[in-house]
Amino acid sequence: MANIKIPRKQFEKEIGKLDEKMQGRIALFGTPVESLTDSDLELEIFPNRPDLLSYHGFKRAFLAFLGKKTGLKDYKIHKPEKNYEVKIESSVKDVRPYTLCAIIKGLRLDDDKIKEIIDIQEKLHSTIGRKRKKVAIGIYPLDKIKLPITYKALEPDKIKFLPLESTREMSGLEILQRHPTGKEYAHLLSGKTKFPIFIDSDKKVLSMPPIINSENTGRVTDKTKEIFIECSGHDFKTLEKCLNILVTTFAEMGGSIYSMKINLKELRESPSLKATKKKISLKDTNKILGLDLSEKELRQNLEKMGHNYSKGEVEIASWRTDILHEIDLIEDIAIAYGYENFNPEIPKISTIGEEDKKETFKRKISEILTGIGFLETSNFHLISKEDQFKNMGVNEKQIKETLEILNSKTENDFLRKNLSSYIMKTFSKNSDSEYPQKIFETGRVFEEKEEIEESEKLAIGIAPGNFTDIKQVLEYLTKALDIKVEVKEMEEIPSHLIDGRVGEIIFNGNKIGHLGEVHPKILKNWKIKMPVSILEIDLGELFQKY
Amino acid sequence: MDKIIQSLSPIEKKIIPYLEEKEISRICEKSNLDKTTVLRALEYLQKKEILKLNVKQKKIIDLGVNGILYKRKELPERRLLNVLDSKRILSLKDAQKESKLSEDEFKVSIGVLKRKALIELKNGKIILSATKEEMSKKSLEELFIENLPIEQSELTSEQNFALKELERRKNILETKEIKKISLEVTSLGKKIMNSEIEKKDMIESLDQEILKKDTNWKGKIFRRYDVTGNVPRLNGGKRHFVNQALDYVRKIWLEMGFKEMEGKMIQSSFWNFDALFTAQDHPVREMQDTFFLNKTLEVQDKKLLKTIKETHEKGVQGSEGWNYTWEEEESKKSVLRTHTTCLSAHKLYELSKLPQEKRVGKFFALGKNFRNETVDWSHGFEFYQTEGIVIDPELNFRQLLGYLKQFYKQMGFEKIRFTPAYFPYTEPSVEVNVWHPEKKVWLELGGAGIFRPEITIPLLGVRTPVLAWGQGFDRIIMDYYKIKDLRELYRNDLNQLRNIKHWMK
Structure with missing residues (x-):
């Protein structure tokens, strides 16, 4: 999630007073106010609107929304001057094939604007740039470089320059191995035999995208008036959007956009701020929104969102990334119309509610057990290896049919196979709580047999408890549920129970679970100082009876 | 007063005759009840305004772990003096060895004896400077230790001095806080003590036995309960709140x-x-x-x-x-x-x-x-x-x-x-x-x-x-x-x- 910070003073001077009403307008524009202090306004920007990731981008859209500067904004693009050219060599094809570039002139930068430039670059990197994988951006003071620029790929050891934040020249490989930023993004170039670089006509390296810029050409300061911008990556459309967001933001800051000649696919001039066109139907809009807008109102609402409308067709700004379908324009209309202005209505659709049968059954079990003094617990579906196996007396070799999480950030990296482990864990954690402790839990467990199996189980534990105690509960429960189960001696007994004190529970001829007394060695593992008897059954068979 | 008498539990009745005993332990002895039961009953009686309990906190100074040891083996500085008594002059190393003191004990002893001017240190040697008389006299600390335990509020100025000295040293002393409970019977209490409290026709808890015959309960008095009192917590079954x-x-x-x-x-x-x-x-x-x-x-x-x-x-x-x-x-x-x-x-x-x-x-x-x-x-x-x-x-x-x-x-x-x-x-x-x-x-x-x-x-x-x-x-x-x-x-x-x-x- 990306947030932007706007100096409060600037907002109030250029847009309006930040009173409660204005804060309401901001939220209803779809940019929730995260915080407001005397100095800053912080807004959350949703991922579909990277064009709002800077103050100037936000201001453009928000002023239109307020009805102040509506419609599609037109920016003048100046023709390329001499040497305004980027030559792409075919060597980049297998590394990072595309780049789109532009030049901005006439900038007057101050600290706030420089910060905004650094910010938007960083935010575009982390959002639509997918952490520089899809797009990496470079911005360079034009006076430090000599046009035209070449974009090519070289063997890492043939690349040598002084990277940002470094005191000495490094080779391409060294940067990935030694430089902090290099190490962070090294994975983006892993397995590549050549690394991409931008060099100027003096063969000076500007940068090695998507990793790092050169210290010698890398920094924009308050003296900088003219800049060269490049975006590089794998996805042409995203690059185009990204560059358009950047150049129009700079234009909003007062700069003039100059295009460059680039031989990408064909010789073209970049950037192109050509609006895209999409059809919209008034009928569809009114039907989906439940409104009765006229065509004029439709146009006005579209203009408030920065679009132009004429005869069933919408012109969409080239920096908007989120309009994939007519429905996205319809949402824009709804936002412009104002969510607060819709009159909520309940349709008359008559339906009958219905609970999932298993849920009903599980609730009945809970009612029966709470009726005889049992407390229900609620544990996680994920469990640690130690709790699931070691403490229950299952050794490493016996672990099977278990589902493991590949990437858990906690020690819980297994899906629970039974509920008994958590019953024991609960006893273990509550050894200073008053006894007797009588607990139960129903819930899902996971096993990997031929396929992944998810099933619902019930486990009951009593401390202090013996075989008679737990068998009494089983009998009380089955009688209340009006089912008949048999308890037989169990042959293959679970590792946590005492041989000779374990019963297998049979229902309709099927083994559905077991009950028994927990072995002292297991109680010792869990540091439980009370005898425990426990039961666990699969509810699948029982569900079918209902 | 009748209502109060009717509310007395059997245990309370049992201890009422001994309320004028000075010590709680005496009440326990006479009523043949354990201390916890007696204390609980006394609190109930206080609630019924039969008596008033006075609780006094006392600080008692007693021997700590090292103190017990030193009382038996003498204080380290005395042991060092004893060694010096025969040799007069000893190197630091030998003195420690012969007195069999630990590093810490030895350091402390040197400090104490120097402050009291009983020894001098010169060129890494200890020289005894105490007179025969000084040698035979028990120090304030020794006297203090012999007299333990003492209540803190009753200390003399000399004892206070010794206390401060010894408190600087590890685990010689230990201060315990104890509660001293004394009771005072109220005028109501005195009246009750003089009344007939053992009524034969009082019914304690109602049980099956009593209900067997009407005559067991007809015309009898039910002991009055303190309905405001606390009762033990009940644990029931419950669904998980989530x-x-x-x-x-x-x-x-x-x-x-x-x-x-x-x-x-x-x-x-x-x-x-x-x-x-x-x-x-x-x-x-x-x-x-x-x-x-x-x-x-x-x-x-x-x-x-x-x-x-x-x-x-x-x-x-x-x-x-x-x-x-x-x-x-x-x-x-x-x-x-x-x-x-x-x-x-x-x-x-x-x-x-x-x-x-x-x-x-x-x-x-x-x-x-x-x-x-x-x-x-x-x-x-x-x-x-x-x-x-x-x-x-x-x-x-x-x-x-x-x-x-x-x-x-x-x-x-x-x-x-x-x-x-x-x-x-x-x-x-x-x-x-x-x-x-x-x-x-x-x-x-x-x-x-x-x-x-x-x-x-x-x-x-x-x-x-x-x-x-x-x-x-x-x-x-x-x-x-x-x-x-x-x-x-x-x-x-x-x-x-x-x-x-x-x-x-």
């Missing part, structure tokens, strides 16, 4: 006419993401955010796979899609579901098998979802979510807001507002905010929207509007129970479960 809350939400859905959807927690990426138009390079699909399993799950319906691929790559019916190459392999990766919306996706697909006019209805889901998080007060790796969908060709955005208003009203949220939001699978999208009257801010509650055509066309087979909204649940439970730390919800602390109030909604 499950109580879930049942409440379920009831709301059922009352609104929704049918429950149920499904697996382990889903393929296809159902959890692809079917919901979440691009394959979307950050949520990274290992960072979602739990992945080492298993693949395949979708059998080839036609569905093809439509989803097209939808992502080029879009469907007027959509542009995400413009990338969609990989079937990526969609097979199994995950722990990150939202219940995957159940809605399954439901739409299930309905697509029905004739078009039957692809309508109202459904809800309620269940656990997962995200790959470390655990702290506001984050967990498992969380509850509930979600509803309404499918009907005539639905619109105003009706979505209508449902939301009704749903949240039932949930107990009266003052809500709707703001624009973004979810990959709905358009238009809505965020529901609730007004927090104490914090005076709008808080984020849940998300909602109308499923995008990129969802409904491939899954349901038609572009019927599907209203959808979802609500994370843990925060609402925390708010109701005034729980500040998310971890409290699934701690399974039996004390907490026994004492927590019911979900009274």
Whole structure:
């Protein structure tokens, strides 16, 4: 999630007073106010609107929304001057094939604007740039470089320059191995035999995208008036959007956009701020929104969102990334119309509610057990290896049919196979709580047999408890549920129970679970100082009876 | 007074005759009861204004661990003096060796004896400078130790000096606080002591035996109980409070006419993401955010796979899609579901098998979802979510807001507002905010929207509007129970479960 910070003073001077009403307008524009202090306004920007990731981008859209500067904004693009050219060599094809570039002139930068430039670059990197994988951006003071620029790929050891934040020249490989930023993004170039670089006509390296810029050409300061911008990556459309967001933001800051000649696919001039066109139907809009807008109102609402409308067709700004379908324009209309202005209505659709049968059954079990003094617990579906196996007396070799999480950030990296482990864990954690402790839990467990199996189980534990105690509960429960189960001696007994004190529970001829007394060695593992008897059954068979 | 006499318990009656004894221990002896019982009875008697208990705190100084040892073996400085007595002059090293003192003890002893001018140190040697008389005299510290234990308030100035000296040293002394309880019988108490308290016809606890014959209880007096007194806590059976809350939400859905959807927690990426138009390079699909399993799950319906691929790559019916190459392999990766919306996706697909006019209805889901998080007060790796969908060709955005208003009203949220939001699978999208009257801010509650055509066309087979909204649940439970730390919800602390109030909604 990306947030932007706007100096409060600037907002109030250029847009309006930040009173409660204005804060309401901001939220209803779809940019929730995260915080407001005397100095800053912080807004959350949703991922579909990277064009709002800077103050100037936000201001453009928000002023239109307020009805102040509506419609599609037109920016003048100046023709390329001499040497305004980027030559792409075919060597980049297998590394990072595309780049789109532009030049901005006439900038007057101050600290706030420089910060905004650094910010938007960083935010575009982390959002639509997918952490520089899809797009990496470079911005360079034009006076430090000599046009035209070449974009090519070289063997890492043939690349040598002084990277940002470094005191000495490094080779391409060294940067990935030694430089902090290099190490962070090294994975983006892993397995590549050549690394991409931008060099100027003096063969000076500007940068090695998507990793790092050169210290010698890398920094924009308050003296900088003219800049060269490049975006590089794998996805042409995203690059185009990204560059358009950047150049129009700079234009909003007062700069003039100059295009460059680039031989990408064909010789073209970049950037192109050509609006895209999409059809919209008034009928569809009114039907989906439940409104009765006229065509004029439709146009006005579209203009408030920065679009132009004429005869069933919408012109969409080239920096908007989120309009994939007519429905996205319809949402824009709804936002412009104002969510607060819709009159909520309940349709008359008559339906009958219905609970999932298993849920009903599980609730009945809970009612029966709470009726005889049992407390229900609620544990996680994920469990640690130690709790699931070691403490229950299952050794490493016996672990099977278990589902493991590949990437858990906690020690819980297994899906629970039974509920008994958590019953024991609960006893273990509550050894200073008053006894007797009588607990139960129903819930899902996971096993990997031929396929992944998810099933619902019930486990009951009593401390202090013996075989008679737990068998009494089983009998009380089955009688209340009006089912008949048999308890037989169990042959293959679970590792946590005492041989000779374990019963297998049979229902309709099927083994559905077991009950028994927990072995002292297991109680010792869990540091439980009370005898425990426990039961666990699969509810699948029982569900079918209902 | 009669009422008070009638309220006396047998134990109280037993000790009343001995109330004028000076020591509690004497009362215990005479009544033949243990101290705890007597003390409890005395407190009851105080409540009945028969006596007054005076509790005095006393500080008693006694020997500590080292003190006990030194009392037996003498203080280290004395032992050093004894060695010096015969040798007069000794090197530091020899003195320590012969006195058999530890490093610490030796240092302290030198310090003490120097301060008292009993020895001198010169060129690493100790020279005895004490007179015979001084040697034979016991030090204040020694005298003090002999007289222990002493009450602190009764110390003489010399004893106070010795106390300060010894307190600087490790574990020689120990101060204990003890309570001294004395009692004073009130005038009421005295009267009671002089009255006939052993009434033969008083009934203690009513039991089966008494009820056997009418004459056992007719005309008799029942001992009066102190009904204001505390009684032991009762522990009963109870449903887990989170499950109580879930049942409440379920009831709301059922009352609104929704049918429950149920499904697996382990889903393929296809159902959890692809079917919901979440691009394959979307950050949520990274290992960072979602739990992945080492298993693949395949979708059998080839036609569905093809439509989803097209939808992502080029879009469907007027959509542009995400413009990338969609990989079937990526969609097979199994995950722990990150939202219940995957159940809605399954439901739409299930309905697509029905004739078009039957692809309508109202459904809800309620269940656990997962995200790959470390655990702290506001984050967990498992969380509850509930979600509803309404499918009907005539639905619109105003009706979505209508449902939301009704749903949240039932949930107990009266003052809500709707703001624009973004979810990959709905358009238009809505965020529901609730007004927090104490914090005076709008808080984020849940998300909602109308499923995008990129969802409904491939899954349901038609572009019927599907209203959808979802609500994370843990925060609402925390708010109701005034729980500040998310971890409290699934701690399974039996004390907490026994004492927590019911979900009274």
